[in-house]
Amino acid sequence: MTSIRDIALKSGLSIATVSRYINASGYVSSEAASRIESVIKAEGYIPNQHAKALFNKASRTIGLVFPSLVNPFFAQMSTILGNAVQAAGFSTILCFTEDRAGQEREALDLLKGYRVEGMVICRAINKTLIDQLNFPVVSFETSISPRVVTVRSDNYRGGRMAFEHLYERGCRRLLHLKGPTAFQATQDRCRGFLDAARDRGLQVDVREAANDYALNQNVPNELANIQFDQYDGLFVFNDINCLTTVNHLQRQGFRIPADIKVVGFDNSYLTQFVEPHLTTIEQPVKDISMACFQHLIRLIGGGTVTENEVVVPVNLIKRDTT
Numbered sequence: 606m607t608s609i610r611d612i613a614l615k616s617g618l619s620i621a622t623v624s625r626y627i628n629a630s631g632y633v634s635s636e637a638a639s640r641i642e643s644v645i646k647a648e649g650y651i652p653n654q655h656a657k658a659l660f661n662k663a664s665r666t667i668g669l670v671f672p673s674l675v676n677p678f679f680a681q682m683s684t685i686l687g688n689a690v691q692a693a694g695f696s697t698i699l700c701f702t703e704d705r706a707g708q709e710r711e712a713l714d715l716l717k718g719y720r721v722e723g724m725v726i727c728r729a730i731n732k733t734l735i736d737q738l739n740f741p742v743v744s745f746e747t748s749i750s751p752r753v754v755t756v757r758s759d760n761y762r763g764g765r766m767a768f769e770h771l772y773e774r775g776c777r778r779l780l781h782l783k784g785p786t787a788f789q790a791t792q793d794r795c796r797g798f799l800d801a802a803r804d805r806g807l808q809v810d811v812r813e814a815a816n817d818y819a820l821n822q823n824v825p826n827e828l829a830n831i832q833f834d835q836y837d838g839l840f841v842f843n844d845i846n847c848l849t850t851v852n853h854l855q856r857q858g859f860r861i862p863a864d865i866k867v868v869g870f871d872n873s874y875l876t877q878f879v880e881p882h883l884t885t886i887e888q889p890v891k892d893i894s895m896a897c898f899q900h901l902i903r904l905i906g907g908g909t910v911t912e913n914e915v916v917v918p919v920n921l922i923k924r925d926t927t
């Protein structure tokens with residue numbers, strides 16, 4: 606593999622000059638720069654990022670922390686963010702928490718060890734630890750503290766929209782399968798749904814899911830224990846759990862939407878891979894991801910962020926389950 610020493614030899618310059626050029630750490634004449642560039646091109650030299658990071662005292666690395674990528678919404682978000690990070694010339698370290706505090710702590714330690722320059726964290730748990738980090742952080746959904754920017758969807762409004770849509774489609778016996786209490790955003794979805802029901806003078810039932818359902822999981826306990834024939838409308842707190850629920854209903858012989866109408870939340874790509882295609886509340890994943898990225902890059906560049914919370918509007922996507 607070509608080294609800085611080889612480039613110095615082939616360009617007839619000193620190692621110090623080549624190193625200054627590669628690390629952009631001091632003056633190099635334009636004539637020397639073009640000699641170095643042509644050797645770099647001819648030899649296909651790839652800089653050692655670790656050495657460069659040590660030299661520049663900046664790792665050019667960003668941490669992305671997700672619960673997991675089994676949930677298609679997070680798979681989409683991590684792809685958009687990862688591409689943006691790469692295009693900006695940074696490397697990515699992708700970590701998973703599985704929504705566990707201990708695993709999240711390990712991820713934070715790992716990112717500190719790699720001297721990341723910033724981090725986007727989704728559904729964060731250890732708020733105090735995160736608030737004490739000495740690099741910029743953007744949080745998706747969890748409010749950490751006034752100094753950490755939070756990006757989130759308008760979850761409350763999304764909950765209201767889900768109720769209004771089911772109501773307009775004639776549903777009066779409604780169930781909401783809400784997210785675990787620890788998922789801050791899903792509490793707002795639930796509040797929106799309940800407030801909208803109260804405004805219409807309707808009582809609705811609420812059950813709580815234990816976690817994000819994995820795709821190939823057996824029927825989760827909470828689903829097995831619900832008498833779905835009591836209901837004609839169902840709002841599930843995210844698409845992955847909604848699709849699992851639709852599957853369960855279909856196996857039990859329910860016709861969707863004739864027997865029961867169903868609304869999810871996210872508008873992840875899987876909503877159109879199933880029959881019937883899922884009606885859902887879209888949280889625009891591209892807008893969310895780019896808001897996280899742009900705020901983080903601004904902070905890494907030494908800029909300040911004036912707004913502590915960015916709220917992204919949601920949309921009702923009507924498909925075949927309603």
Ligand code: XLF
Nearest residue numbers: 676678788790843844871
């Ligand atoms: O944390 C919430 C619940 O699940 C998140 O926005 C999601 O909707 C992603 O699927």
